[in-house]
Amino acid sequence: MVAVIEQLKDHLNRAIIGQPDLTHELLVALIANGHVLLEGPPGIAKTTAAKALANAIDSRFQRIQFTPDLLPGDVTGSDIYQQETGEFSFIPGPIMNDIVLADEINRAPAKVQSALLEAMGENQVTVGNHSYALSPLFFVIATQNPIEQEGTYPLPEAQLDRFMLKINLGYPSAASELEVLRLVRQQDLHKASTPSTSQPLCKPSDILELQQKALSLYMSESVEQYIVQLVMATRKPELYLGDAGKGTNLIEFGASPRGTLALDRCARANALLNGRDFVTPDDVRQIALPVLRHRIITTFEAQAAGLSVDDLLKRLISHVPAL
Template sequence: MTSTDSFRSLARTLETLVLGQSALVERLLVTLLADGHLLVEGPPGVAKTRAAHTLAALIDADFHRIQFTPDLLPADLTGSEIFRPQDGSFHFERGPLFHNLLLADEINRAPAKVQSALLEAMGERQVTIGQETHVLPRLFLVMATQNPIEHEGTYPLPEAQLDRFLMHVRVGYPDTAIERDILRLARAEALAGADSPASPVPTPAVTPDDVFAARAAVLDLYLSPELEDYILQLVAATRAPERYVPELSGSVRFGASPRASIAFDRCARARAWLHGRDYVSPDDIRSLAPDILRHRIIPGWEAQADGITADSLIATLLDHVPVP
């Protein structure tokens, strides 16, 4: 199979194991191919952890899950220097950050120092302990989750830190038909694992080397100058929406940063590649726009009082910014 076919097969396998979350599966693969990190918001029990764990198994990558809690310390992520009394030396014990795929579960339940340690590693791809700098694995993806309920005792991520996530995806409950399939899948997995304490582990579909080769192919995909200009206009419209919709004057306190333009460029190419095309289409850009922009836009106070949200602003801009 070609590299594209391998990843499309990977997507199909993921969708059969993570039922009812096809949008999350696609965004997770786009994030992997774009070499970024993903923030997922959704209620408990909708397969967020399962999606990350299954993807790691299918790409033959190390997986680690961290439950973020208020008493977590930065060293619980990065690792720390351990003193060896035998020879009086220090040895660096690596923390969970040194895995290929890290699930940061309920990231908003940890204090700012812990969040900063994670986000620094995401941005710099390294960890500094004392005088030593330790490089993270070449294949390194963080999928962080947020719970939209029970906000008491949480530490919301500042907008500047949110901007480091390639996309912010929202997932919901499956419909009744899908939930019936979930029941049957859970029953089948329980029967298959009845003689073993571990759940069945999927056979790897691609290797990390396949991922690196796919990333190179994605970057080489064709993006027309007209669509590049469309991306820049969309991002600029989040900063000055009145240029396209006069009624939105003053509705935005802060718009998307240049990281949004970079995210559009990489994610649109990755989505087009996953769909078997060698060029980016306007649909690639428009379908990804809410997930790329929603965490990068801060509506003004009056706009919020009028019920205007980041998502509604994005929908309005998509209707008014001309498509080439």
């Protein structure tokens, strides 16, 4: 299993230049058996990252390009009347695959975004009177552009909460961008003369084994308590910030119990990726931002003070002691 992890890390870091946090957190989400939302401006390798991960696994991959005219049935599949038999038959949609890229998910209206709710929460889709089980590996990688750009629809809170991680991406450094420029040029030069020979690095069964391995890692009661206290701090920040809070109401809604479960799973996956068979408070702290940032709604006072969700979470993490 160590070899599989190292191969995946190496493959992703070669495919995605200058984004080590992205590659690490993608693997955390995969091993934690959750779904991931990538947010950032166009052209910074969000779709490339999803394709690179899918290519590394011998699995069924499907990309769904979300657009304003997309219908829920275009995602889940639908019952189609067969004239030859006089009966309806289910035609599977693109969601019935192992790894699904929901590209630019915020380009589609809420009713289409909600078509993913049951699939992401219960690993099944219901069409008509029948429910259809999804793959045990089922993994959604959704991408979106920032909501302040034109032609986008903010995801509902219920939909956001289904994502285990939300990864915010920025522009690469000048050195990384120069490396990308040279790499893409070389790929384009050799594309016509050298056919692609890339082979998957692992099988779905390897990923499922990693998921079970992560769940079996040792976690002490003190680390469990630390996870719970971090989530509690998002609901009652004034109890933890002390003078730093100034008595101001900063968070309107904190993380849900689903956030607690996600933090537990991701801390375990993080420990496994870091080569340990036990979980430490550092594993929790390292992954807390992408796990919690999309589960918190700040108040007007916090926004007026120029405090982002990440700013508040960093304050809370620094004030909640590890037991």
